[in-house]
Amino acid sequence: MLKCGMSGSQVKAPFFFSIVFGKAIQALSRVSxxxxxxxxxxxxxxxxxxxxxxxxxxxxxxxxFFQHYQWxxxxxxxxxxxISNLNCKLGMKSILPIFKCLxxxxxxxxxxxxxxxxxxxxxxxxxxxxxxIKRTHNVCFQExxxxxxxxxxxxxxxxxxxxxxxxxEAVFLFTSNQxxxxxxxxxxxVCIKSSNEESMDSTSSVYSEMFVGPDExxxxxxxxxxxxxxxxxxxxxxxxxxxxxxxxxxxxxxxxGKPMALSIDDMLLEANFILATLADEPSRASSPQSLCxxxxxxxxxxxxxxxxxxKNVTSKALEHIxxxxxxxxxxxxxxxxxxxxxxxxxxxxxxxxxxxxxSEVPESSVSGTExxxxxxxxxxxxxxx
Amino acid sequence: MGQGGAAVRALVPCSRGGAGAADTTSAVFGAFxxxxxxxxYFPTGKLHRVEPVLRAKLAPGTLDVLRVSNMIAKLxxxxxxxxxxxxxxxxxxxxxxxxxxxxxxxxxQENFFSEFQMEGVSAENNEIYxxxxxxxxxxxxKTAQNARALKIKLTNKHFxxxxxxxxxxxxxxxxxxxxxxxxxKVIPRKLWKDLxxxxxxxxxxxxxxxxxxxxxxxxxxxxxxxxxxIIEANLNGDLNLKIETEVVCVTTHFKDLGNPPLASENASQxxxxxxxxxxxxDIRKLLQFLAGQQVNPTxxxxxxxxxxxxxxxxxxxxxxxxxxxxxxx
Numbered sequence: 245m246l247k248c249g250m251s252g253s254q255v256k257a258p259f260f261f262s263i264v265f266g267k268a269i270q271a272l273s274r275v276s277x278x279x280x281x282x283x284x285x286x287x288x289x290x291x292x293x294x295x296x297x298x299x300x301x302x303x304x305x306x307x308x309f310f311q312h313y314q315w316x317x318x319x320x321x322x323x324x325x326x327i328s329n330l331n332c333k334l335g336m337k338s339i340l341p342i343f344k345c346l347x348x349x350x351x352x353x354x355x356x357x358x359x360x361x362x363x364x365x366x367x368x369x370x371x372x373x374x375x376x377i378k379r380t381h382n383v384c385f386q387e388x389x390x391x392x393x394x395x396x397x398x399x400x401x402x403x404x405x406x407x408x409x410x411x412x413e414a415v416f417l418f419t420s421n422q423x424x425x426x427x428x429x430x431x432x433x434v435c436i437k438s439s440n441e442e443s444m445d446s447t448s449s450v451y452s453e454m455f456v457g458p459d460e461x462x463x464x465x466x467x468x469x470x471x472x473x474x475x476x477x478x479x480x481x482x483x484x485x486x487x488x489x490x491x492x493x494x495x496x497x498x499x500x501g502k503p504m505a506l507s508i509d510d511m512l513l514e515a516n517f518i519l520a521t522l523a524d525e526p527s528r529a530s531s532p533q534s535l536c537x538x539x540x541x542x543x544x545x546x547x548x549x550x551x552x553x554x555k556n557v558t559s560k561a562l563e564h565i566x567x568x569x570x571x572x573x574x575x576x577x578x579x580x581x582x583x584x585x586x587x588x589x590x591x592x593x594x595x596x597x598x599x600x601x602x603s604e605v606p607e608s609s610v611s612g613t614e615x616x617x618x619x620x621x622x623x624x625x626x627x628x629x
Numbered sequence: 630m631g632q633g634g635a636a637v638r639a640l641v642p643c644s645r646g647g648a649g650a651a652d653t654t655s656a657v658f659g660a661f662x663x664x665x666x667x668x669x670y671f672p673t674g675k676l677h678r679v680e681p682v683l684r685a686k687l688a689p690g691t692l693d694v695l696r697v698s699n700m701i702a703k704l705x706x707x708x709x710x711x712x713x714x715x716x717x718x719x720x721x722x723x724x725x726x727x728x729x730x731x732x733x734x735x736x737x738q739e740n741f742f743s744e745f746q747m748e749g750v751s752a753e754n755n756e757i758y759x760x761x762x763x764x765x766x767x768x769x770x771k772t773a774q775n776a777r778a779l780k781i782k783l784t785n786k787h788f789x790x791x792x793x794x795x796x797x798x799x800x801x802x803x804x805x806x807x808x809x810x811x812x813x814k815v816i817p818r819k820l821w822k823d824l825x826x827x828x829x830x831x832x833x834x835x836x837x838x839x840x841x842x843x844x845x846x847x848x849x850x851x852x853x854x855x856x857x858x859i860i861e862a863n864l865n866g867d868l869n870l871k872i873e874t875e876v877v878c879v880t881t882h883f884k885d886l887g888n889p890p891l892a893s894e895n896a897s898q899x900x901x902x903x904x905x906x907x908x909x910x911d912i913r914k915l916l917q918f919l920a921g922q923q924v925n926p927t928x929x930x931x932x933x934x935x936x937x938x939x940x941x942x943x944x945x946x947x948x949x950x951x952x953x954x955x956x957x958x
Binding site: 416417419448449450451452453454455456457460 | 762765768769772786790804805806807808809810811812
């Protein structure tokens with residue numbers, strides 16, 4: 245059960261709480277059409293994962309963000325007699341319009357209450373507006389266990405912290421139909437530019453780039469010179485949110501293929517957007533498997549959902565896999581195909597060409613098998629009890 | 630992506646009348662490096678070693694170029710940029726694709742550039758014709774609104790590009806460099822004849838236009854009723870915009886607009902000043918023209934050739950724009 249309340253606007257406060265909450269939802273709507281409401285003792289987390297599993301967004305509002313935050317688990321009567329969390333998945337179409345007109349929210353809303361009762365599968369959002377008007381929204385939710393990505397940001401060799409305004413100016417360079425952008429870093433400077441692939445293929449799109457010097461960053465640590473390419477749409481989503489919070493954005497990344505994290509860390513909230521990056525495949529003419537992939541790129545897969553049925557465990561064990569040129573390396577003898585969700589990147593058509601010859605990993609949801617054994621790449625597993 | 634070709638990057642200081650140290654905004658049209666023989670960007674197929682060169686420095690007033698490019702972007706999706714030593718033109722030729730509409734926009738090079746050097750395809754043909762998507766240029770220049778320096782080069786990376794290089798002032802001491810590579814198509818010489826300045830037609834009536842904003846709001850409303858618009862005017866300063874359908878007839882009358890002085894004495898005696906000359910046009914084409922005029926021009930003249938064509942002749946400070954809309958057949 246969840247009950248929390250936020251004040252609409254306080255003139256003296258640097259934050260307009262409902263606005264920030266609304267902006268978080270707007271930013272997450274760029275990631276996917278579904279939103280998980282995941283309350284816990286740490287606070288209320290809003291999570292979103294896109295269907296290709298190449299982007300994940302999570303905004304965790306700590307209990308002090310709210311005027312009043314109450315969360316309790318209800319004990320479900322089932323065989324295993326375990327504590328179940330609120331497994332609440334909302335459609336963006338239902339919840340986004342509620343928080344759409346943030347300007348009018350700012351002007352009219354004095355208080356906002358959100359509460360749920362898992363017995364009737366509804367989230368109730370109430371706005372207490374001026375002149376005694378009370379607006380109530382009942383949003384149905386689906387029971388669904390949220391996905392979570394565990395990503396060790398501190399282990400990344402490259403960490404940048406930048407004011408959102410600078411990033412916004414970079415984003416301004418690109419047209420809205422730009423699919424991917426590339427971030428290229430050296431210890432001397434940082435360059436954000438149109439993805440090379442796009443400009444080479446099409447003779448009608450403009451290639452743009454912007455160089456930013458190290459002194460424009462609040463924090464600048466480059467361990468390895470690298471160029472990573474990721475989806476532009478999701479970056480814009482993060483930017484929307486950061487402009488509302490006025491907090492600097494941290495970018496954690498490594499080599500191409502490894503996911504990157506865009507985060508905001510604040511007293512009241514913690515936002516993390518984890519994006520897959522394109523893996524750079526050097527062409528190896530000799531190897532037959534890689535021929536079809538030469539000069540093409542594959543997108544690294546970000547999340548594997550691995551759930552155990554039978555136990556009502558809320559956590560998901562998550563790993564990320566880099567899809568290599570030689571597909572057979574992806575499957576070790578112990579791995580069962582049914583255990584792995586298909587991690588196709590379904591965005592760019594170029595990706596589809598690249599995947600044409602790799603063995604397709606079939607889509608699968610929940611299975612009753614054991615945890616997946618070691619895969620060749622980096623792997624973080626965490627279980628929440 | 631590095632700069633393609635062996636680009637000559639040095640700025641030749643061929644300044645006109647002293648581009649002083651106070652030139653805070655400057656743009657350089659850099660050298661256009663042609664390809665090695667056989668690369669074929671000259672579609673004539675001949676092996677050309679001739680390399681068109683363009684070097685120019687924009688005078689402070691880069692914003693004017695931005696305004697012009699914004700206007701062009703509203704008027705034509707794709708247009709031709711013609712570069713000559715003394716003038717620059719944005720051209721839309723009257724092809725079927727544009728519905729018979731044509732446009733000719735002219736800038737005096739010396740009003741915009743403090744330094745300008747170019748070499749066309751050859752000595753006799755000292756011009757460069759480039760085809761580009763207008764919006765790409767206006768978007769690239771939009772970044773340059775607070776620029777400290779602006780360079781424009783013609784380069785060839787994997788295909789010919791207009792490279793706009795902008796140096797932005799940033800809060801910290803370091804400046805930010807922004808580069809846009811706008812793909813362009815070099816138009817071969819054999820097609821140049823279609824892109825010459827259109828002849829100003831002998832008009833039946835020539836009249837000054839009313840405030841364009843007013844005209845635009847009137848035409849916008851009329852568009853909801855019908856696509857068929859009648860423009861008529863006389864030598865007495867009267868202009869009417871008419872929509873006629875089976876159900877309704879709407880006319881907007883503009884009076885006392887004034888007429889420019891006539892070219893010849895004979896013509897003025899022969900014509901009855903009250904007599905209207907009319908032309909039927911597609912209202913959407915007129916609307917597109919009006920949408921491109923964000924500010925009211927310094928001068929705006931409308932020339933009507935009865936049942937043939939309407940010609941708009943505008944002057945925005947030092948940029949001249951001519952727009953031709955053919956009559957509905």
